[in-house]
Amino acid sequence: MARVGVFTCFCGANIADFIDVPQVVEATKKIKGVKVSAEYKYMCSDPGQQMIRDAIIQNRLTSVVVAACSPRMHEKTFRKALSDAGLNPYMLEVANIREHSSWVHQKDKKAATEKASDLIRMAVAKSIANEQLHEISVPVTKRALVIGGGIAGIQAALDIADARIPVTLIERSPSIGGRMAQLDETFPTLDCSQCILTPKMVDVASHPYIELIPYSEVIELDGYVGNYKAKIRKKASYVNFSTCTGCGACTQKCPVKVSNEFNMGIDKRKAIYTPFPQAVPNKPVIDAEHCTMLLKGKCGICAKVCEKGSIDFKMVDEVIEREVGAVVVATGYDLWDPKPYEEYGVGRYKDIITSLEFERMVSASGPTNGLPLRPSDGKVPKNVVFIKCIGSRDEAKGIEYCSKICCMYTAKHAILLHHKVHDSHAYIFYMDIRAAGKGYEEFVKRAQVETAATYLRGRVSKIYKKGDKLIVRGEDAQLGQVVEVVADLVVLATAVIPYKENPPLARLLGISYDKYGYMSEAHPKLRPVETAKAGIFLAGCTQAPKDIPDTVAQASACAAKVCGLFSGDTMKKDPMISTINTENCTGCQNCVTVCPYQAIVTEEIPLGHGSKEMRIVAKINEGVCQGCGSCVAICRSMSINLAGFTDPQIINEIVSI
Amino acid sequence: MITLGLQEKNTFLEAVNKKSGANVLECYQCGKCVSTCPVSGYMDFPPREVMQMIKLGLKEETYMANSMWFCLTCSACSGRCPREIDIPAVMEGIRHLAIEENYHSQDKKVKEITRFHEIFLDMIKRYGRNYELRMMAEFNIRTRNLFKDMHLAPKALLKGKITLGHESTKSAKAIQKMYKLAEKLEKNK
Secondary structure (H helix, E strand, O other): OOOEEEEEEOOOOOOOOOOOHHHHHHHHHOOOOEEEEEEEOOOOOHHHHHHHHHHHHHHOOOEEEEEEOOHHHHHHHHHHHHHHOOOOHHHEEEEEOHHHHHOOOOOOHHHHHHHHHHHHHHHHHHHHOOOOOOOEEEEOOOOEEEEOOOHHHHHHHHHHHHOOOOEEEEOOOOOEOHHHHHOOEEOOOOEEHHHHHHHHHHHHHHOOOEEEEOOEEEEEEEEEOOEEEEEEEEOOOOEOOOOOOOOOHHHHHOOOEEEOOOOOOOOEEEOEEOOOOOOEOOOOEEOOOOOHHHHHOOOOHHHHHOOOOOEOOOOOOEEEEEEEOEEEEOOOEEEOOOOOOHHHOEOOEOOEEEHHHHHHHHOOOOOOOOOOOOOOOOOOOOEEEEEEEEOOOOOOOOOOOOOOOHHHHHHHHHHHHHHHOOOOEEEEEEOOOOOOOOOHHHHHHHHHHHOOOEEEEOOEEEEEEEOOEEEEEEEEOOOOEEEEEEEOEEEEEEOEEEOOOHHHHHHHHOOOEOOOOOEOOOEOOOEOOEOOOOOEEEOHHHOOOOOHHHHHHHHHHHHHHHHHHOOOOEEEEOOOOEEEOOOOOOOOOHHHHHOOOOOEEEEEEEOOOOOOOEEEEEEEOOOOOOOOOHHHHHOOOOOEEEOOOOHHHHHHHHHHO | OEEEOOOOOOHHHHHHHHHHOOOHHHOOOOOHHHHHOOOHHHOOOOHHHHHHHHHOOOHHHHHHOOHHHHOOOOOHHHHHOOOOOOHHHHHHHHHHHHHHOOOOOOOHHHHHHHHHHHHHHHHHHHHOOOOHHHHHHHHHHHOOOOOOOHHHHHHHHHOOOOOOOOOOOOOHHHHHHHHHHHHHHHHHO
């Protein structure tokens, strides 16, 4: 015989103002099976919970209904109260009379009260059919996979590894370092980017708990939280890293010159190359697209000069497998191509460059030895115009959002320009100056006051050539007048866009991405590092444009999440998941198609008892199933049961109203 | 239209900063000065725009505008400026620079204001203090508007705002000495 306790909450005035709670309590007492019906101002408070616990013990309740706010808020709180009183925590039902009644029917108290009573009646009916459920234990593989070796991936890998958890760090390019390695100095402190990054890169390479696999990419991820299986393709580098000493003889002698992507194509690299001098690992790779030996079978000079015989032209891609419990995605960002800005003459005028090209030029280790030079004639520019929001906040040509970092790096560029060329002058066209961050506003002030950069509020309308100068035309909104700046060099602060391979990678990992291609977090405010898929986390610009401090913070947050996940040998999981009744299952596999978590696979079982013939049935992976119920709805043979939402429970609910 | 980038250096900005002791570059164009200023509505360019013009090196436009002459140096702007710029000092500075560099606005109001300043200083120099009636008369004569504000005279007399007699001060001599010293200092600059 069911003995249900119903506890109705006032939620201060949130419920009590719009619902006649005493009336609801009275109505509830009449429901069949209800033993106790009580009310309290705040059911979630300690005295409120105590009330529930006492009632359970005194009245030997078999199930509990709490009529209060959304189960998203306090379901866990009340489940704990049940289990404290010796009742199975899953004997709880929450009737959401706040979000579903009082908040949405504020103008009609009578109807709201009636609806609340109905909701409670349904919950009571459902709870009577509740079954005792127990948390599921899932084993955990304590190894993390970090995808991307930029500052986000590096930080996440180091933090996880420092907790003595093995990490596999994979990086697509031949060296870790990412975008940060390309930067000269960093705002707002003007720390040399390489100087603060390279120690971390070296730490990654030498850390006993980090397995660094450069020049590789993930091609498959199977499994579920705590038990993923990743397939990683190690691209053929044609250099045997174990014998290569990194002496550099091969790169010196290689006759093939290729545009150097690390320096934004300002100079050339060889077909066998290390991306930059501080590369980790400091071993060269052969660019198969350009190497004449690989393309035409001629040359092979690198192999001849290599004393260790490390060059192996027969090397092929290798696929390796790693079992990991968690994945950190840190793929980073790309920069928007400003080609659509035809009115600026992008592509026509050589002296219009992008901010990352400027960054490489002012970098001490860059292609111009730290001097910004005009690409057209190699002269040092005097007047440099920086234009912000190129592609950012531009719905017509680029993207809607603000790229967040351009205001700061443009201020930095103005300061760096002044450091490198003392008699130069920076003009900055801006729409807003967004300097929200520790020391950021002060940094912008430094650019304005100490460096005397001229800030002009307005978007540039066009750029045209006059002699060897570029005339940049825009408005100075402060004076309401059109301004033309005679410039030697124009630098475009191009928008931050997601790494171009994000969507295919997201599909491969089974996580979602937004309309721009950024990986989606589970909750924009409260779960910013998790994805909707348990055990996969996001760090850095893979989620949204970010500066270095924010990226590092998010990477460390990922590490904390991973460490939390790995804190026990098994993981506890909600038991409200689907199970298949293989007796009835026809093997139609509709459920496999609809499952948004790829939690359903198929298996072969004997046709009958002891039979040798086999038939196909669906199989639910307990670790992956999130209990959404899609499979239950689509199953034609009613062979799927979702614990906590069984057919008797649902039918009880429907019958009760 | 303004054309920038032709000058090697913004000498105007440097001169204004030197003369005023303020740093115009500190201005971040918030406009608090404009909404504070009691006379900004009468200016060709309100204080914020003057600051921007100096930053852009628009010397002639700044000198020929009436803004600096309309400034009352009441310091309401600088009192509220979040960047603590001494805006009246900047206004004062550009007045001096304009006169030094021989920029004279043909604006009638500006002419009257400059005339007023001259007569006032002359009055102090001569008598050691202001002699209102004489000042008014002289101003009216020199601006060729004899009967301007004449109707206010009886009221002002009754209230003691102006007096018929001439009140001299004992320290007129000392003030004259100050004037000489200041002129000497100005020359040696």
